[in-house]
Amino acid sequence: MEEFLSIFIKSAFVENLVLSYFLGMCSYLAVSKTVKTASGLGLAVIFVLGITVPINWLINRYLLSENGILGMDLTFLRFILFIAVIASMVQLVEMVVEKVSPALYNSLGIFLPLITVNCAILGASLFMISREYNFSESVAFGLGGGFGWFLAIVAMAAIREKLKYSDIPAPLRGLGIAFIITGLMGMAFMGMMGIDPAIFFSGK
Amino acid sequence: MSEIKESKKALFPMTKKERKLLFDPLNDNNPVTVQVLGICSALAVTSMLLPSIVMAIAVTFVIAFSNLAISMMRKYIPKQVRMIVQLVIIAFLVTIVELTLKAYSYPVYKQLSVFIGLIITNCIVMGRLEAFAMANPPWQSFLDGIGNGLGYGIILIIISFFRELFGRGTLMSGTPIEMKIIGSSSDFWIDTTTNSWFGWYTNNNLMVLPAAALFLLGMIIWYQRSKNTKLVDIS
Secondary structure: HHHHHHHHHHHHOOOOOOOOOOOHHHHHHHOOOHHHHHHHHHHHHHHHHHEEEEEHHHHHHHHHOOOOHHHOOOOHHHHHHHHHHHHHHHHHHHHHHHHHHHHHHHHHHOOOOOHHHHHHHHHHHHHHHOOOOOOHHHHHHHHHHHHHHHHHHHHHHHHHHHHOOOOOOHHHOOHHHHHHHHHHHHHHHHHOOOOOHHHEEEEO | HHHHHOOOOOOOOHHHHHHHHHHHHHHOOOOOOOOOOOOHHHHHOOOOHHHHHHHHHHHHHHHHHHHHHHHHHHHOHHHHHHHHHHHHHHHHHHHHHHHHHHHOOHHHHHHHHHHHHHHHHHOHHHHHHHHHHOOOOOHHHHHHHHHHHHHHHHHHHHHHHHHHHHHHHHOOOOOOEEEEOOOOOOOOOOOOOOOOEEEEEEEOOHHHHHHHHHHHHHHHHHHHHHHHHHHHOOO
């Protein structure tokens, strides 16, 4: 349990998918204009990540690895299988959202199917492989990563709502300032890793 | 649409349209700064020049050939399953790139780690397939792919140039032509211990952190939009 919690916190805050690895930027920048749609997309991402990471763990362990069911090293099929799992999960989420909340479905528009190509989702599965998590750790990592993405996009949307009233040079408005704010937020999140001041000023 | 079809006959001497397809993505329709596609990898791999050049070549290859393939098949793909078809083709091309890199340039492969795999979900590839290749003939789609790959590459190279220069004081480290440019040491390109040019410079490690890429990208957008006012606030 302790392990579970520590991985959850670590993947949500310290190794935040958006603000530390800059994954899933496209939809992060495009959907973060109002808090309402941002939180809707954030919840969808939590759901998709929380399910696909463990499923991909099972596929990788029991289907693709050498000591799995097939007894062959099929890791070169990893990308195609992972993407297929993600695409079908997203299709499922899309149907659920359409039934439960048509208003949210309309406001998310094209970005709901585009969760499929949100790099955070595939990135989390690949990180799960490269960090060699076990099953329960991969569940925690999926949920924590999704939660971190949700927090980041809601925070960004809240800032951008306020930003409408500030006096920004015209060429910087919109996209430019969004990048700079994301950079500042990234640096703030980096503080959770514990910055060694020596890294900044060592001049190696 | 009709203009594009007219240029279909003249294949080799490039028509004006084709030149536009190839060079428009470099500035006016840049995939990163204008279409806001493919940001993730533009930020993550740019701490040094070498990996970002490799990444730019890999992405150009994948976009160009997936555009070509999808454009050839565009009349036979049913609308409902097009996403899966596109993803399978992209994943196939990315697997080729990954295995090639792993075989011939292992250190770079290690450095790029998951980001080679993430070309699959690079929105540029998907975005160009949906927006261009599904509606245009193969040769033009191929050119559009090359153009967008170059537009992406040029941003990557600008960002990584500044990040490597100010973050490490070197350029092209990891290759035979590695150059040390600024900072104080005798094995630099210009001997900065006897000659005080830039000898005072100490590396700014902020530039190595990914956040610096965001600031640089913000500034590139600022510069581009102040030169090219018709791009202002379209996002």
